[in-house]
Amino acid sequence: MRDTLADPPYQGISKACLKSFQDRLEIEGLELKRSKPAILQINVGKLCNLTCMHCHVNAGPGRKEIMGIDTMARVLAWFNSTNIQKVDITGGAPEMVPGFRFFIDRIREIRPEAQIIDRCNLTILLESGYEGLAEFLAERRVEIVASMPCYQPENVEAQRGNGVFDVSIQALQLLNSIGYGKNPELRLNLVYNPLGPSLPPDQSELEADYKEALRATFDIEFDQLYTITNMPIARFLAYLRRENRLDEYMDLLVENFNPAAVEGLMCRDTISVDWQGRVFDCDFNQMLNLPFRGNEDLYLWDLSPLSFEGGPVQMASHCFGCTAGAGSSCGGSLD
Numbered sequence: 652m653r654d655t656l657a658d659p660p661y662q663g664i665s666k667a668c669l670k671s672f673q674d675r676l677e678i679e680g681l682e683l684k685r686s687k688p689a690i691l692q693i694n695v696g697k698l699c700n701l702t703c704m705h706c707h708v709n710a711g712p713g714r715k716e717i718m719g720i721d722t723m724a725r726v727l728a729w730f731n732s733t734n735i736q737k738v739d740i741t742g743g744a745p746e747m748v749p750g751f752r753f754f755i756d757r758i759r760e761i762r763p764e765a766q767i768i769d770r771c772n773l774t775i776l777l778e779s780g781y782e783g784l785a786e787f788l789a790e791r792r793v794e795i796v797a798s799m800p801c802y803q804p805e806n807v808e809a810q811r812g813n814g815v816f817d818v819s820i821q822a823l824q825l826l827n828s829i830g831y832g833k834n835p836e837l838r839l840n841l842v843y844n845p846l847g848p849s850l851p852p853d854q855s856e857l858e859a860d861y862k863e864a865l866r867a868t869f870d871i872e873f874d875q876l877y878t879i880t881n882m883p884i885a886r887f888l889a890y891l892r893r894e895n896r897l898d899e900y901m902d903l904l905v906e907n908f909n910p911a912a913v914e915g916l917m918c919r920d921t922i923s924v925d926w927q928g929r930v931f932d933c934d935f936n937q938m939l940n941l942p943f944r945g946n947e948d949l950y951l952w953d954l955s956p957l958s959f960e961g962g963p964v965q966m967a968s969h970c971f972g973c974t975a976g977a978g979s980s981c982g983g984s985l986d
């Protein structure tokens with residue numbers, strides 16, 4: 652931990668200021684502005700086969716919000732007008748959206764060399780009706796970023812539901828069997844997030860533990876582990892409120908503010924798009940409905956790719972989740 656609220660250089664500054672993310676950046680002499688867009692992150696919908704406790708999307712089997720083919724076509728046309736090289740597809744379980752395979756195929760056609768990421772919950776790969784999904788992803792060289800909050804069943808199931816650990820292990824073995832985590836063109840990264848209101852441990856140390864445990868017990872290989880801080884929004888916020896631990900968690904995030912993490916925040920170079928095509932600074936702002944540039948209904952196709960650079964970012968107290976400790980982004984710790 653760097654400075655606590657009582658330490659210099661914060662003496663004389665009210666706690667309220669330190670708890671406002673924007674004020675905190677100013678006190679630190681930092682600025683958060685957008686740079687050139689490098690990542691197009693598309694949340695294709697809130698439909699999911701799981702209902703995890705930490706889910707910032709409030710995703711689940713009953714959700715109806717999913718991207719239709721017409722919206723996909725408009726997003727693809729916009730993408731084609733850019734030279735963005737990284738497309739990050741998230742949800743929900745993106746693979747449950749009926750146009751998912753069409754979307755991946757068109758992205759590959761438009762930009763054969765692009766890095767395409769599927770944020771996958773693993774269990775969907777073994778659900779009935781999704782046969783051949785893992786092979787489909789491998790054939791299109793789609794990178795998989797998979798949630799796996801622990802290498803032990805109790806912790807995974809406490810967070811994600813009964814039976815999820817065993818199915819996740821089977822899915823990882825399936826992915827390994829077709830080259831994921833072994834062939835450098837088929838990257839398989841795992842995501843850890845803490846079970847409760849604490850900060851993630853050191854990413855590289857935890858990655859070494861994961862690798863050792865998964866290899867020894869299940870003969871599983873993967874590329875990298877990303878540690879991601881739980882954001883105090885949506886389902887995790889409801890949990891914090893239920894447990895009466897929201898203040899404690901916010902204090903933890905604020906007290907562990909790390910100015911060095913600001914430079915790498917994903918809202919600088921990522922464009923976040925929702926299932927309707929609306930633009931946000933990040934997936935978290937999207938879930939909070941914090942409008943891009945304060946404009947409620949700004950669609951991707953209303954914006955020139957050149958108009959992002961230098962623009963403002965909509966910030967609020969949840970942003971402390973991205974700057975606490977080692978920092979946190981969709982690509983793991985920012986250290």
Ligand code: SF4
Pocket residue numbers: 699700701702703705706707708709710711742743744772798
């Ligand atoms: S965390 Fe992922 S797998 Fe879990 S409910 Fe949310 S979208 Fe689904």
Ligand code: SF4
Pocket residue numbers: 916917918919932933934935936964965966967969970971973
């Ligand atoms: S929550 Fe979003 S806007 Fe706030 S710091 Fe994190 S990435 Fe940036």
